Amino acid sequence: FSASDGGGSVGVGGGGRRIPVGLKKPSKRIVVTGGAGFVGSHLVDKLLGRGDSVIVIDNFFTGRKDNVVHHFGNPRFELIRHDVVEPILLEVDEIYHLACPASPVHYKYNPIKTIKTNVMGTLNMLGLAKRIGARFLLTSTSEVYGDPLEHPQKETYWGHVNPIGVRSCYDEGKRTAETLTMDYHRGAEVEVRIARIFNTYGPRMCLDDGRVVSNFVAQALRKEPMTVYGDGKQTRSFQYVSDLVDGLVVLMEGEHIGPFNLGNPGEFTMLELAEVVKEVIDSSATIEFRPNTADDPHMRKPDISKAKELLNWEPKVTLRQGLPLMVTDFQKRLLSADN
Ligand code: NAD
Numbered sequence: 001f002s003a004s005d006g007g008g009s010v011g012v013g014g015g016g017r018r019i020p021v022g023l024k025k026p027s028k029r030i031v032v033t034g035g036a037g038f039v040g041s042h043l044v045d046k047l048l049g050r051g052d053s054v055i056v057i058d059n060f061f062t063g064r065k066d067n068v069v070h071h072f073g074n075p076r077f078e079l080i081r082h083d084v085v086e087p088i089l090l091e092v093d094e095i096y097h098l099a100c101p102a103s104p105v106h107y108k109y110n111p112i113k114t115i116k117t118n119v120m121g122t123l124n125m126l127g128l129a130k131r132i133g134a135r136f137l138l139t140s141t142s143e144v145y146g147d148p149l150e151h152p153q154k155e156t157y158w159g160h161v162n163p164i165g166v167r168s169c170y171d172e173g174k175r176t177a178e179t180l181t182m183d184y185h186r187g188a189e190v191e192v193r194i195a196r197i198f199n200t201y202g203p204r205m206c207l208d209d210g211r212v213v214s215n216f217v218a219q220a221l222r223k224e225p226m227t228v229y230g231d232g233k234q235t236r237s238f239q240y241v242s243d244l245v246d247g248l249v250v251l252m253e254g255e256h257i258g259p260f261n262l263g264n265p266g267e268f269t270m271l272e273l274a275e276v277v278k279e280v281i282d283s284s285a286t287i288e289f290r291p292n293t294a295d296d297p298h299m300r301k302p303d304i305s306k307a308k309e310l311l312n313w314e315p316k317v318t319l320r321q322g323l324p325l326m327v328t329d330f331q332k333r334l335l336s337a338d339n
């Protein structure tokens with residue numbers, strides 16, 4: 001690494017490496033599991049953009065090479081087709097563990113695979129972190145709060161989750177992943193961080209991944225009715241992906257384990273969301289009601305006071321600012337044959 005002015009006392013860098021204070025931080029070697037997916041690929045852009053070396057591990061279940069193809073040829077970038085359910089040997093300073101399908105349609109497609117990914121995949125990545133002394137960040141989810149009885153949700157809330165329902169492979173899977181993370185911290189002294197991510201949207205989401213924002217945007221662009229499930233009065237809070245990526249990085253680099261809610265507290269009913277999509281895309285767009293899915297949480301909104309206070313983080317992009325950025329990307333991909 002390059003020196004600016006020398007000397008001084010000693011601080012601790014990524015992966016526990018000690019670096020003299022006053023010297024520029026060395027670039028890090030970082031693994032991003034699920035790095036070919038929606039959130040992961042934006043995180044990879046940020047890490048490579050600031051000079052780190054990144055290894056993406058992905059089995060391409062919901063991720064796509066297209067999301068990272070602009071880094072091919074960069075000597076600091078490596079892409080490994082690998083399933084985190086299997087062990088792997090690598091040497092890095094930090095592990096961002098994102099590998100897991102996130103859309104309900106995807107995670108219910110093969111529930112056994114989803115829970116294996118959450119449990120065995122997280123165990124393998126924690127075993128790896130333990131062996132090499134890397135810092136480990138788990139991307140957990142607001143789904144750990146289930147169909148919440150507390151509103152908005154604080155990190156101290158233990159949740160209201162059906163252990164035997166169709167969403168359990170994901171929400172109970174992530175709860176177990178959090179347990180494993182804390183047990184490796186307490187029992188094996190692994191440095192860990194836990195983010196509880198609330199609904200996030202932005203460019204590179206799968207066009208037909210079944211999540212509400214991507215569905216409404218693709219439907220409005222295709223001049224199809226927007227499918228509102230149930231009565232449309234259930235609420236969600238939507239975060240733009242760049243805010244999330246900033247939050248993940250400050251969490252990884254800060255001193256606090258978490259868990260931290262990372263989400264945008266702006267709360268919308270699905271009917272209100274449909275109105276915003278109409279405003280942004282097409283004022284003549286229509287809606288169509290469909291039956292809701294089982295165990296659908298009635299409301300969700302993060303209390304982000306903890307992240308504000310301890311990480312000095314809060315989201316900056318409102319839904320009305322973020323949606324048009326996603327629409328431009330969806331328009332391009334709907335027009336091209338290979339989307
Ligand atoms: P995504 O489906 O776009 O990305 C997940 C990535 O993981 C994909 O590239 C997929 O191919 C890969 N993957 C899945 N199973 C794997 C396995 N067994 N081995 C290797 N790779 C595997 O989803 P996303 O929205 O980018 O979500 C990323 C992470 O953030 C997930 O862990 C998700 O649970 C969490 N999260 C996301 C949201 C959100 O709203 N986007 C909300 C809460 C939590």
Ligand code: UDP
Pocket residue numbers: 086087088089090123124125126127128129130131
């Ligand atoms: N593991 C891995 N890469 C490593 C170290 C461990 O994939 O570099 C996996 C290992 O195969 C095991 C899991 O992580 O399945 C947990 O490892 P740990 O050492 O904690 O447990 P043990 O192997 O003793 O059961």
Ligand code: UDP
Pocket residue numbers: 103104199210211212213215216227228229230232234236270292293296297
């Ligand atoms: N939803 C909807 N229409 C759709 C897809 C989803 O009304 O086409 C609803 C769904 O029932 C849920 C909310 O939107 O109440 C958010 O669903 P999503 O799958 O995006 O994420 P979740 O928060 O359930 O994981």
